[in-house]
Amino acid sequence: MKNRQLEYASDIKVVQNDSFKYGQLSMFPEISAATQVSQFRPIHYLGSKLRILDFIQSTIDQVEPSGGGVCDLFAGSGTVSRHLSKFRPVTSVDIQEYSRVICSALLKPISGDFNVNEFLEGCQRSSHYAKLYSCIEPMIEYEACCIDQALHGDPNPLCELLEKGSILSYEQGINLDCSSKLIHALKCTVSRLEASMFTAGAEALVVRYFGGVYFSYLQSVQIDSILEGVQELPEEARDIFLASVLSTASDIVNTVGKQFAQPIKPRSADGTPKKNIGSRVQKDREKNVFHIYKEWVELYLAQEKSVFDHYIYKMDYSDALDILSNRNAHNVKVVYADPPYTRYHYSRYYHVLETICLRDNPKISRTNLNGGTNLSRGMYREDRHQSPFSIKSQATTAFENLFRKVRELDVPLVLSYSPYDETKKSTPRVHTINGLEDMARRYFSRVETISAGQFSHSKLNNSNNNFDISYEAELLIICQL
Structure with missing residues (x-):
């Protein structure tokens, strides 16, 4: 297991060098998706017309x-x-x-010549990405280890990670009744985030709020790095590049139906891990944000x-x-x-996309279960529209x-x-x-x-x-x- 964990980590750690297999410009090949713009679905939307x-x-x-x-x-x-x-x-x-x-x-x-490859390369080579990746590295490695264990017959660590691996919850003193390995990874991560002053602003918002909950920790870091890059674009280009983030997030989210109403539940009602939970999680969380984002930007620009x-x-x-x-x-x-015509509020299905746009570190609604107060499992904004x-x-x-x-x-x-x-x-x-x-x-x-x-x-x-x-x-x- 240790060798497998190190093998996985070696694939992702060298992003700060020029040898990262997803970090080179060659990861952004020319695609044909941009030719299919007559009709496309920007996000997975409940009740789409x-x-x-x-x-x-x-x-x-x-x-x-x-x-x-x-x-x-x-x-x-x-x-x-x-x-x-x-x-x-x-x-x-x-x-x-x-x-x-x-x-x-x-x-x-927008009109104008925007080099998407250059933009994405800048996001990956930025000091922000290197710094944020270093902060979240313990959780990235631990998640890889948990998925590997699930694929080899022991899904319990992965189930615990999905249920209690929220960085924001740990920051707020919630879900501390975890295994020593998960606690150690969370503690190291939060300590690094605090030292880098990433716990108050928007620089690490997606990974802190939604990493391990809706996306993998690595995917969340990648999204945060793109969002930082979007802020540096000319104002007239930001909505298209930000909309591409939303479309990417909708594609990769690890939930049933690709909605954000609730995170994936790893256990059945009797508490036993669901069948094939490892492969189900891996299928979405191994998707590379930069690959998918590249396609979406090209589609919008076309x-x-x-x-x-x-x-x-x-x-x-x-x-x-x-x-x-x-x-x-x-x-x-x-x-x-x-x-809307039903009692279900649409904002419940798209609150993650709303937070990605606003980048405002919202307060999360709370639930009272089993005598304790926890953040809502879906990480819902307190101010989401009703x-x-x-x-x-x-x-x-x-x-x-x-x-x-x-x-x-x-x-x-x-x-x-x-x-x-x-x-x-x-x-x-x-x-x-x-x-x-x-x-x-x-x-x-x-x-x-x-x-x-x-x-x-x-x-x-x-x-x-x-x-x-x-x-x-x-x-x-x-x-x-």
Whole structure:
């Protein structure tokens, strides 16, 4: 085991030299992914509308045939905004910063010659990367050792690492009831971080908050090094290079469904390690961040510049509608809205991406389990957004507000709605389709509902804690004057 650990460590330690197998410029070969830009998914997104983009577009075109501006009011991953931007001006709105970054990268591709290889080489050769890697080296080596042990029949050290290997938790005096080997690795790591003054700023945010939880420690160091490099770019380039970080993080995250709702659970309900946990962890955590990031940057940079002027706002839907109404801003002629309909808050699935964008060392919510206080297992931000559309007591007021303010804007509304099968364990909606139609008719003279046909959203049905959602037909509620 010791020889295997040293062998693994030798592959990663020499990043500070010129011989690192992933550190040379040759690690960034030219790729063909940039030629496939007609349609791509920036992040793995719950309830993505990728499969019905043409349906949404054709519906909007029928409701508003002049080709005037459209407001995408809950833009999320930006796929609807991006698709519509080919045909009409788009005003993209979302209250989350990660959405603003992605939509900016999608709707306003930059011109200019950016050398991605040079940028990534600079990130790897930077003093920040060398210093941060040196701090996290004990955890990188220990993680490699745990994965190797799991692959050779002893998954318990890996299970413990996944459950109690958070650097931030150790910093705050939590999860100290660990094996001596894990405690030693954590203690050495935190001591080095403190000596390097990396425990207060943003330089080590990803590895401290999410290393070992959602990503490997090495992947987290690589992400932190790229984020440092992004800050040195010209302002007009930052959103594309930052959006590429989000896409990379979404690709490599070690969870069921590639969401950030909860880290992978290494044990079954009876406490025994899950079958093949070592290979499942290794599959995601051996992915090289720089390789995947290179592909994503090339993909974003290959986009064609739109012939229309587009606008991106990070703000609440209600405030955005006020701005559009008061100033007649951006000549919006139709509103498309895809608010959440279930009690599950979307921010729970994308809080890691939000923190990566903000780099603000947020306070983490806490749980009280077994008589003790711990950081939430998902490392949720205390201030993560709680949508009123997902709170049963507030949803009616939120929908009423939406309908009223769009009506005051004097334009039609196209509202997405995902039905559910009441006979299955589908997640109940906070409002029925009939209830929404009745509410809409108070503000619009013509309300009708049309179906996109048979399709299915991505589901998290590998987890017993998630419902088997059956989306037989995505619906659009068309509200016209």
